[in-house]
Amino acid sequence: MIHFDLRCEGGHRFDGWFRSGADFERQITLGLVACPTCASVKVEKALMRPAVALKSAPAPVETPQTSEPTSPAGPLPAGPVAAKPQEAHAVAGPEAPAAAAMAKLYQALQAHARVVREKAENVGPRFAEEARRIHYDEAEKRGIYGEATRQEVEALHEEGIVAVPLPPLPEDHN
Incomplete structure (x- = not known):
């Protein structure tokens, strides 16, 4: 499995796990990867820090290629649901449209929760x-x-x- 930091056109960042780089490209081309926050399928790899191996356990370092230039203001802020890999994942396959609808519903529930907490x-x-x-x-x-x-x-x-x-x-x- 390979891990990529992903970003949608709305700037939301989230994690995705794929069998290979080719599998990622295939799923992107087919529109099977959706943002868990806004359900956008316009997703691309975000800049990632390279994995640094500890002395005791060497590990391969993989840095995904991206056509995105580095921002002079620094890294883009993480999206609201992208804090931990177990909280947000890319969705691929026939489940993607349902997952996109669920992401929109969850976003609406969070907005409602904020209103409740305010009032x-x-x-x-x-x-x-x-x-x-x-x-x-x-x-x-x-x-x-x-x-x-x-x-x-x-x-x-x-x-x-x-x-x-x-x-x-x-x-x-x-």
Whole structure:
């Protein structure tokens, strides 16, 4: 397997793993690689740092070729979902259109989560308790968000109280 740092036309950066450089080129030509953030299929290799082997374990160094010039302002910032390889991957094959739709949906959910966090009150680990108080008119009606276990959310649902998980945001990891 070969790893490439990739960038879409929107500037989002993400990782892709391919069998070979030729396999990457074939998938790009067929439009099978999609950005997990904006679903664009206009993807190219981004500049990468070469892999540097440790003294004890020599490893081959591969630097992908790109026609992109280096920016005088330095490297481009990483996209919001490209922090770790296990969080964002290139999608290839017949699943690419569905993955592109899922990427758009996830982006919309993240935007909604930001709005909720701006306008609602964070009640932290008291979420289930406070949701019940609001539902049973023991506290003022207002938007809240916080933390709850799966069992607490299931119990809320059994009582007819709507509680949905918010997706994690990239800024949560900073």
